[in-house]
Amino acid sequence: xxxxxxxxxxxxxxxxxxxxxxxxxxxxxxxxxxxxxxxxxxxxxxxxxxxxxxxxxxxxxxxxxxxxxxxxxxxxxxxxxxxxxxxxxxxxxxxxxxxxxxxxxxxxxxxxxxxxxxxxxxxxxxxxxxxxxxxxxxxxxxxxxxxxxxxxxxxxxxxxxxxxxxxxxxxxxxxxxxxxxxxxxxxxxxxxxxxxxxxxxxxxxxxxxxxxxxxxxxxxxxxxxxxxxxxxxxxxxxxxxxxxxxxxxxxxxxxxxxxxxxxxxxxxxxxxxxxxxxxxxxxxxxxxxxxxxxxxxxxxxxxxxxxxxxxxxxxxxxxxxxxxxxxxxxxxxxxxxxxxxxxxxxxxxxxxxxxxxxxxxxxxxxxxxxxxxxxxxxxxxxxxxxxxxxxxxxxxxxxxxxxxxxxxxxxxxxxxxxxxxxxxxxxxxxxxxxxxxxxxxxxxxxxxxxxxxxxxxxxxxxxxxxxxxxxxxxxxxxxxxxxxxxxxxxxxxxxxxxxxxxxxxxxxxxxxxxxxxxxxxxxxxxxxxxxxxxxxxxxxxxxxxxxxxxxxxxxxxxxxxxxxxxxxxxxxxxxxxxxxxxxxxxxxxxxxxxxxxxxxxxxxxxxxxxxxxxxxxxxxxxxxxxxxxxxxxxxxxxxxxxxxxxx
RNA sequence: GCUGUUGUAGCUCAGGGGUAGAGCACUUCCUUGGUAAGGAAGAGGUCGUGAGUUCAAUUCUCAUCAACAGCUCCA
Numbered sequence: 001x002x003x004x005x006x007x008x009x010x011x012x013x014x015x016x017x018x019x020x021x022x023x024x025x026x027x028x029x030x031x032x033x034x035x036x037x038x039x040x041x042x043x044x045x046x047x048x049x050x051x052x053x054x055x056x057x058x059x060x061x062x063x064x065x066x067x068x069x070x071x072x073x074x075x076x077x078x079x080x081x082x083x084x085x086x087x088x089x090x091x092x093x094x095x096x097x098x099x100x101x102x103x104x105x106x107x108x109x110x111x112x113x114x115x116x117x118x119x120x121x122x123x124x125x126x127x128x129x130x131x132x133x134x135x136x137x138x139x140x141x142x143x144x145x146x147x148x149x150x151x152x153x154x155x156x157x158x159x160x161x162x163x164x165x166x167x168x169x170x171x172x173x174x175x176x177x178x179x180x181x182x183x184x185x186x187x188x189x190x191x192x193x194x195x196x197x198x199x200x201x202x203x204x205x206x207x208x209x210x211x212x213x214x215x216x217x218x219x220x221x222x223x224x225x226x227x228x229x230x231x232x233x234x235x236x237x238x239x240x241x242x243x244x245x246x247x248x249x250x251x252x253x254x255x256x257x258x259x260x261x262x263x264x265x266x267x268x269x270x271x272x273x274x275x276x277x278x279x280x281x282x283x284x285x286x287x288x289x290x291x292x293x294x295x296x297x298x299x300x301x302x303x304x305x306x307x308x309x310x311x312x313x314x315x316x317x318x319x320x321x322x323x324x325x326x327x328x329x330x331x332x333x334x335x336x337x338x339x340x341x342x343x344x345x346x347x348x349x350x351x352x353x354x355x356x357x358x359x360x361x362x363x364x365x366x367x368x369x370x371x372x373x374x375x376x377x378x379x380x381x382x383x384x385x386x387x388x389x390x391x392x393x394x395x396x397x398x399x400x401x402x403x404x405x406x407x408x409x410x411x412x413x414x415x416x417x418x419x420x421x422x423x424x425x426x427x428x429x430x431x432x433x434x435x436x437x438x439x440x441x442x443x444x445x446x447x448x449x450x451x452x453x454x455x456x457x458x459x460x461x462x463x464x465x466x467x468x469x470x471x472x473x474x475x476x477x478x479x480x481x482x483x484x485x486x487x488x489x490x491x492x493x494x495x496x497x498x499x500x501x502x503x504x505x506x507x508x509x510x511x512x513x514x515x516x517x518x519x520x521x522x523x524x525x526x527x528x529x530x531x532x533x534x535x536x537x538x539x540x541x542x543x544x545x546x547x548x549x550x551x552x553x554x555x556x557x558x559x560x561x562x563x564x565x566x567x568x569x570x571x572x573x574x575x576x577x578x579x580x581x582x583x584x585x586x587x588x589x590x591x592x593x594x595x596x597x598x599x600x601x602x603x604x605x606x607x608x609x610x611x612x613x614x615x616x617x618x619x620x621x622x623x624x625x626x627x628x629x630x631x632x633x634x635x636x637x638x639x640x641x642x643x644x645x646x647x
Numbered sequence: 648g649c650u651g652u653u654g655u656a657g658c659u660c661a662g663g664g665g666u667a668g669a670g671c672a673c674u675u676c677c678u679u680g681g682u683a684a685g686g687a688a689g690a691g692g693u694c695g696u697g698a699g700u701u702c703a704a705u706u707c708u709c710a711u712c713a714a715c716a717g718c719u720c721c722a
Contacts, residue, residue, distance in 0.1 A: 104717095113651075202717030203650025210719045214650055217717065245715095249658080258695090258713060314722055336722055370648055370720060379721080468722055487721090519722095556679040583678075584685085591683035605681060615682080623682060 003054045017050040021188065024059050034061045036187045037070040044070065046138060046185040062224050072097035074136060074175075074186045075126075075193055075222040076105045081178035082125035083107060083218075086118075092180070093157045093206055093215050100483035101232070102221030106204050108157070109216055119198040119218070126196050133191035134176040138184060143167035146181060157206060157215075193222045195229035242481035244534035245376040251539055251547070251597065253530075254377065263374040263381035265527060270547035275526055277545050279362055282386055282411060282522060289407060291360040291388055296340035298364060302330040307500055308339040309436050313469050319368050337363035338494075338519055341389040342501040345515075350505040355515060356392035356400055362526070363387045377531035378486055384526045390518040391503065394444075397493060397516050401452040401474075404520045408476060408489040409456075411522040415533060415542070416645035417478060420488070422458045424449055425466030425473040435469050441495035446472045448493045470496040471519075481535040488529055492519040540597050540619070540646040543639045550577035550636070551593040555586050555605035562609040566602065566629055573633045577602075594619055599646065600636070 001013045004023065014023060020038030024031045024047070038047045039058040044066045051057070060067035076095035083090050083105070093106030141149070143162065149172075150158040158181050162170070173182045175190055187193075198220040206212035223229045240246070248254045253271030260266060267275060283293070302321050305311040311318075314335060321330035334340070341359045350357070364384045373379050392400050412420060426446055427435055435442070449472050453460050460474075467473055476489035494517040497503075507513045523529035533541070543549055550570060554563040563579055570577040578598075580589045586603060593601045601617040607626070608615055614632050616624040627635075 116652080200716055201651060204718045205649075208719070210649070214718075216650075219717080256714095262713080308722090310722060317721080338722085365722090367722080372648065372650095372718085373720065375715095470722080492722095553682090555681055558679070583680095585678090585680045586682060587680085588684055589682090594683055601682080603682060607681085617682060 002051065004051070005054075005056045007056075007058050014051070016052055019048045019050055020045075020057060020059060021047040023057065031059065031061075035059050036061055036064075036067040036192060037185050039066060044185055046136070047188055049138075049185075062228075068101070069097040070185055071187050071192060071224070072101070072103040072222060074190070075196070075220065076103040077136070077173065077175060077178060077180055077182070077186065078126050078130060078190055078193060078222075079103075079122065079198070079218065079220060080105055080107075080180060081129055081176050082122050084178055085129070086122065086125055087112065089154075091155045091157055093204075094161070095180075098219075102199065102219060104217050104219045106157075106206070106215040106217045108213070114201055114216060114218070116201075119201070122218075123196050123198055126193075129176055130190040130193040130196070132176060133189045135189045136173050136175045136184075136186035138186075139172045139174065141170050141172050143170055146170050146172070149179070150181070160207075192224060195223040195226045197221055197229055197233070239481045239483075242535045242538045243376075244378075244480075244531040247534050247539040248377065248531075251534075253534070253547075261381070262371065263369060263379070265377055265380055265382070271530070274541065274545055274547055275530060278523070278526065278530070279386070281414070281544075283360075283362075285407060285410065286358075286360050286388065289358075289403065290356075291358040294341065294344055294359045294361050296334070296337060296344070296361060296363060298334050298366075299331045300334050300340060302332050304339045304343070305332055305335070308336070308342070308497060309470065309500060310336055310339065313436075314367075317368050317370075319366055333366035334363070335365050335367050337361055337365065337385060337387045338389055338497060338517070339501070341387075342497060342503060342517075345389075345391050345503055346501065350391075350515070352393055352505055352507045352513070355505060356390050356396055358388055358390045360386075360388035377527040378480065378484075380527055383528070386521050386523045386526060386529075388520055390520065391498070391515040392518065393505070393507075393513070394516055397448045397518070398452050398455070400518055401448060401491060401493065402456055404491050404518060405452060405456045405458065405474070408491065408520075408522045411489070412476070414643050415536075417488075417532075417536065419478065421477040421485075422453065422460045423466065423475045423477050423487075424453060424460050424462045425468075425475050426462060426464050427467045427472065428465035431465075435467070437470060437496035437499070441499075442472070445493040445495055449474050449491075468492055468494075468519075470494050476524075478532050478536075480532060486528060486532060488524040488532060489522045490520065490524055493517075494519060537646055540599070542643060542645050543599050543636065544643050546597075546599055546646075547576065548578050548596070548598050549575055550600045550602060551589075551596070551598040552577055552579045552602045552604060553586060553589040553593065554579070554581060555603065557581065557583070559604050559606070559609055563604050566604060566614060569629050570633065573637065575633065575636050590617065600632075602632070 002016050003011050004014055005011050021032060021035060024035045035047045037044055037060045039060055040051055041055040062068060073096060080092055080095060087109060091108040095105030097103045146162055161181060171183055172179050173184055173186055198218060200219050202217045203214045204217040205214050252268050254268055255266045257266060302311060318335050319333045321332050323330055344359055362384050364382060366382045369379055369381050390400050427442060453474055471492050471494040473490050473492040475487045477485050478488050479485055498514050498517050503515050504512050505515055552563055552567055567577055567579055590601060597619060599619050603615040603617060613626040613628055615626045616632060618624055
């Protein structure tokens, strides 16, 4: 007999070799019908796997993240089975479940194109196969047998995968007529898959390497019932409504023009003013924290970037140099502010007493981003970084770094961003050739980041290979409406550029020393930050940022004089108000203001004029009743001063 | 850059080998209406661009540009 400990702490005895499914059945048949997989001693396994020794057990159902992931992974196998039935000879790459929900399978269709119509046929086939309740059967195989199987099947990708696996550690899973190389686990049988939606088709390089063949990637998602699928589809629709590209157009914040150029955003008046408020907000905080504003030009001599190393690394990803007609000198559109700031540092000799110095600039930079990468405001070719470079003594690095973390967290908190991930981005463990500088300096920089993050009690994840070429980073990652991850704030410790630019200061020992540089940008770029902000608040900006704070809605033009008087009072109180004096009914004016997501509406008619009041309506909430203009002004000013989120 | 999809009015979209349509927005007129759409009339498009097939192309074919989804990249 073995002892099984349940999540609630209860311990029960079972016969050795009992499966999670058996245990579920012993509790209730109903539960057994819902079990997708099991977590035994913290490891997710098939519910049918025999348990041979004492341990903890958690039965995984649809409510568990691991349960969902298992179901989606099994769905990928189901799709593969359907593909093989419809397209004999199809070759399979990898088919995992996805963190954001669903699964994909990369397949080689041998040049055949697949259309949306084909996806519908594939869904039908999958449903047909799912209804057969085929059991997912696990089988240990030797490497030789596995190679034989896929050689006969003529599947080079599976053979590729097999190469990396060790003998004795290889399993096949078979359901119905389909067998796959897979470590599992899987759901008990295909019957659990009740609702299927194949969402889209895209290309993907084999093993993620652009030198390899591009396979067809088919995305899908499945659910244990039709109802859940419908809910998912509704949620997707809602997410699309938050898309900053859609809202940016609707709210007249920014636009793009083919004539101006790809990835070069045009800020419309409302967007530009919002941007400026954001900029002023941060500038104020920075000045309070001892930053010194600097301004540098939009172009710089190519030699500047050769010195920094950016030219060698990113020359191809920059706009090509501009040549001066007389001297033949080469100038580049500024892709980074740091080299300029290094030169500012060098303008005057520095003493250890001068440090740290903190140069801040809302610097607009230009990068030749790959055509296919351009995406709304999140990935553009011209953007403004809320950049600053801190030059400090080695003994000051940690303190300065911690202060920057505080600033980033202050910015995020002020805007109600709480779903971020703090990511420590380190060097690639294998490929060190991508980076400049000595191992010693890298280790110092990495240590400084890790220690500072720990000191601030930040919950972090470590990602290897995500560092900048000159140093490691602490990145603040946020997801957009459609679940895509973007880097916003970033803090980087850099021992390398000071060396390349030969930056110096005179120490207390009267000797020459090298400062350490911290690169940092709490927003990252204003463009990307605003994009994420738009999606975060679904276009309903906090009152302190929103372009139009108040819409004044007279009932009819009889109240024009009173309307103008109210507008004048609001203007004096620095409240951004607009009058809707169209010859429309009040219902229409309200509807339009609601759709424009204007936070406050003032309805002005006979009653208000005679009482000297305003009838206040809050967007999405409705009538708040009448109050005096003074009361309304202090209501607004209070909300602005506290930087309340819109709700 | 790669793979796939799309490209019709300011916006959202329908249509289809015989040179175009809806709703919203816009303009004018009527209406002066109390918390999410009052009525009427009007204006607006060489159907992304270029070439080919055809008596005829916005519709079919090819190329090109752009947008979208994903991959690769991201100082």
